[in-house]
Amino acid sequence: MMRHKILYLLLLLEISSAKAQELFPLSEPASNAPKGVVGVKALTNSYQEFDALRNMVGLRLIYGLLPRLTLMATISASNHHDVDLPANLVSHTHLGNQTIYHVSPFQRGIPYPYIFNGVYLYAKFRFMSIDRFKSHLRGAVYGEWSNVNVAHDEAEANLMDDTKGYGTGLILTYLKNHFAVSLNSGVVLPGSYAGNSTSYGLTLPTTIAYGRALNYNLSFGYLLFPKHYSSYQQINVNVYTEFVGKSYESARVCQNGMEIPLETPLLKAGNYLDVHPGIQFIFNSNTRVDLSVGLPLLRQSYTHFYPFTYLSIQRYLYNEKK
Secondary structure, three states: OHHHHHHHHHHHHHHHHOOHHHOOOOOOOOOOOOOOOEEEEEEEEEEEEOOEEEEEEEEEEEEEEEOOEEEEEEEEEEOOOOOOOOOOOEEEEEEOOEEEEEEOOOOOOOOOOOEEEEEEEEEEEEEEEEEEOOEEEEEEEEEEEEOOOOOOOOOOOOOOOOOOEEEEEEEEEEEEOOEEEEEEEEEEEEOEEEEEEEEOOEEEEEEEEOOOEEEEEEEEEEEEEOOOOOOOOOOEEEEEEEEEEEEEOOOEEEEOOEEEOEOOHHHOOEEEEEEEEEEEEEEOOOEEEEEEEEEEEEOOOOOOOOOEEEEEEEEEEOOOOO
């Protein structure tokens, strides 16, 4: 019917009004999904850890509940970790008649099975919109929650696929002509993982309590093509540079009820800054493909090796009725 076709065109216009160059591959902008529109996103990241290829695959459902409120739910699976904590996670040394227990560095590059990580929920509320001719400034706050419960053996918390917990933060996005910049900063309050580790032939209850973390991402996007829009069917090509950083506290490891001193840097406090150049293609105004590669810029993350590749495909769903 003509009414449905008009509604479909209006939805495309609303989706396109969230300028393409601020649809950053790794960081959420302050813009929202249109009210009542559903989106689906398939995403994956991968890296080579010695002889083992590590992968995470996820499926995300996006819904514009209100003009200023967007909801997301993501399920994921990965082969980042074993089904339980590493064997011989805890070692010991002797000092005279005293035995000193400590967490030692453990082996990397071991093949692991794919494991369902859990569910990750995200809500974003846009509280500010300042629109000018060919420019705008938008601000949003977000909250996130995760029930992910895998044998994560690094201190750095990641609610998407490594640790359960909560998070909240602020997003500011500015667009001028073909250029967009966005600042995304927030705090993560992770939970802990309770499992088992084999030490000296004994299987002992072991808990890792992860420390708080601070995320700080700065993203730049530029629209390469088209220079001027003539139809919704035009392909958009955007290039990005995203700086992804994090500071995090050390983890606490308890085995058999006793806190174990840390020897490995994987579980100690740290901070780093990565750079992720990327490219994006948008087809028919509602289907986007993102590709980026992460490289260390200042120190490095212990949760993955480099280069770190990311690929996603996202589409808004709307059934145009005849």
